[in-house]
């Protein structure tokens with residue numbers, strides 16, 4: 001267990017203290033001001049006020065979506081896109097996250113899988129789908145002969161998420177967070193140029209197709225990011241609802257059939 005609260009928990013604690021009326025910051029050890037007298041001239045007494053370092057400007061005045069679009073479009077390859085996302089300062093989630101979770105797998109893959117957002121394990125390791133849901137995803141892919149880093153040509157997949165930073169307490173991403181980070185996802189898909197995109201779960205469908213309702217959408221081919229897209233149940237949902245694995249299996253077979261068909 002972590003002994004340090006994360007960014008969002010620490011912020012909530014501070015806000016709670018403010019509500020209680022603790023409006024002045026003090027040190028965690030007592031300071032004897034009499035002893036300091038004479039040694040530490042007060043700024044007012046000297047009449048010289050040192051200029052205060054201004055807080056870092058993180059471009060709040062700029063439209064975050066426009067900023068994301070400009071940064072994403074300027075990225076000419078995946079390394080540049082990753083760097084542009086790492087430099088993006090408009091998303092509050094970044095401040096609470098340990099790592100940017102960019103992608104895993106083979107950028108030359110025929111299939112690009114898009115999940116929702118990193119969870120705790122992904123945040124720690126900086127890689128998508130490495131927790132329980134990720135292990136299930138790997139088994140699902142294996143069942144149809146695919147893997148993140150397959151040796152056989154055409155058998156690997158590329159995996160990323162709609163959000164590259166973990167939301168606090170794994171809450172659902174907010175619509176404005178999805179909208180802000182969407183230009184990066186769009187550019188990501190353009191640069192990878194997969195044959196097929198798999199949309200895992202509602203958030204991924206919301207971002208890629210502007211629609212939710214995974215129970216209705218799953219298993220039906222659609223278009224997302226200008227590519228044929230297959231919505232599927234999210235593996236985390238399958239862990240909670242094992243009975244839905246039957247439908248997930250049907251969708252995997254559908255994906256496999258489409259990949260075979262495209263090879264003809």
Ligand code: URA
Nearest residue numbers: 115116117118128129
């Ligand atoms: N769930 C997701 O949608 N993505 C991950 O990377 C991990 C869990």
